[in-house]
Amino acid sequence: MGASLPPKEANLFKLIVVHVLLLKLLYILSLQKSYETKQYKKGLKAADAILKKFPDHGDREYREAIKCYRNALRIDPDNIEILRDLSLLQAQMRDLTGFVDTRQQLLHLKPNHCMNWIGFAVAHHLNSNGAKAVEILEAFEGTLEDDYPPDNERCEHGEMLLY
Numbered sequence: 001m002g003a004s005l006p007p008k009e010a011n012l013f014k015l016i017v018v019h020v021l022l023l024k025l026l027y028i029l030s031l032q033k034s035y036e037t038k039q040y041k042k043g044l045k046a047a048d049a050i051l052k053k054f055p056d057h058g059d060r061e062y063r064e065a066i067k068c069y070r071n072a073l074r075i076d077p078d079n080i081e082i083l084r085d086l087s088l089l090q091a092q093m094r095d096l097t098g099f100v101d102t103r104q105q106l107l108h109l110k111p112n113h114c115m116n117w118i119g120f121a122v123a124h125h126l127n128s129n130g131a132k133a134v135e136i137l138e139a140f141e142g143t144l145e146d147d148y149p150p151d152n153e154r155c156e157h158g159e160m161l162l163y
Contacts, residue, residue: 005054012049062093078109087119096127114140118160137163 005013069086073079083106090099103123107116117140125133137160149157 009049009053062089065089066093066095066098080106080109083109087123091123091126096123099123100127111143114156114160118163 004010066086066089069082069089072082073086076082083102087099087102087106090096090102100120100123103116103120107120110116117136121133121136121140124130124136
């Protein structure tokens with residue numbers, strides 16, 4: 001963690017944490033109106049005030065963040081955004097087994113999204129299971145229709161094939 005903040009900025013930082021947790025909880029409970037209220041702006045304003053004075057401060061407790069995301073998933077186990085954020089943290093922290101599991105959950109929730117197939121394959125590749133990554137990409141190709149890809153997705157599809 002960065003250096004201790006003076007009392008005024010420490011209080012602002014606590015305010016940010018409270019607002020972020022509130023916003024995440026409101027989002028999880030699908031109360032979008034509350035998510036878009038002025039509380040969001042107030043939290044951003046406080047964050048900007050701290051970062052102006054102390055640009056290097058911030059919690060880098062990624063393992064704690066992973067625990068928080070897992071707890072949030074107990075409340076809403078099928079929340080795509082939480083799963084996606086969790087998978088990014090797991091990849092950053094080199095929790096590759098957790099990364100594979102989370103990407104698999106995303107694939108099961110949204111199997112029609114190309115990025116979930118690719119993300120699951122990349123997770124296996126990073127976890128030293130290249131054969132499984134190839135198997136996943138081949139399975140994905142098997143789900144595609146004959147006229148795939150459309151003209152606007154040919155480049156992305158070519159990149160996937162190249163991978």
